[in-house]
Amino acid sequence: MNTTMTCQPKEATTENTITYSQPRYYVDQSMDDTLVQIELPGVSKDELNLTVENKEILVEGSASYKLPENWKVLHRESKARAYRLRLRIGDQVDQAAIKAQLSDGVLTVTLPKAEAAKPQKVKIT
């Protein structure tokens, strides 16, 4: 799925009748990588796209699941299962080595730090 959007949506946006919302996500740092965990409940691997471009990652996913027509809604807290998240990753990520894994509705994106961005040990002479 390609997009021409150039800015990150602050709130849900409507495009082609799909309403995207920004998923909840967490960021964790280690010496070698930055881990981003994005909650995408209801979306399967085939319904998910991750693109890396212009120092940004874009995650888009929307569940094809539709509620059966004869179901009556008694109470609803969930939003539509269509998610979009754009994150700036900057210069210090090795873009070619980005990895992503979807498990139990959570997409884990591993952003390895570029060699130049890793902490360097300086030899003392």
Added chain:
Amino acid sequence: MKYLTRRQPTNGRQLWGDFDSFFNAPPPFLPSFFDWNNDVYRPAIDLFEDEASYIVHAEVPGFDRKEITVELEKDRLILKGLRKLNDDDESSEVSFHRSVTLPDAIKSDKVNAKYENGVLTVTIPKAEALKPVQIEVKS
């Protein structure tokens, strides 16, 4: 793994309306203090019905199937989850606990639960409606 930053706490926690008391009592005036606790997760829950069943959807991404328990206490469906996060130097846990009071009589022995892509689906068949019974008039 430990979460250092929690940048978008938007999906679950903003819903102060307490579903647990949705059918019985008005929601509490103030949110429970529990909801402020970072480690208690408040999943979004939906309740549907069709002719034969009530269907509950709970969005609990990140939990493993084995970390979720589904209990039925009379007409109250209780959903619980506990996930232990082990870090190098400390361990913590994330949990949720929500209950749904079902609006009408159900068949508690035919409940079906499945977990897929972070969404828990519980299907609870309704008790069979009282069908009119015809009684033969004898001479």
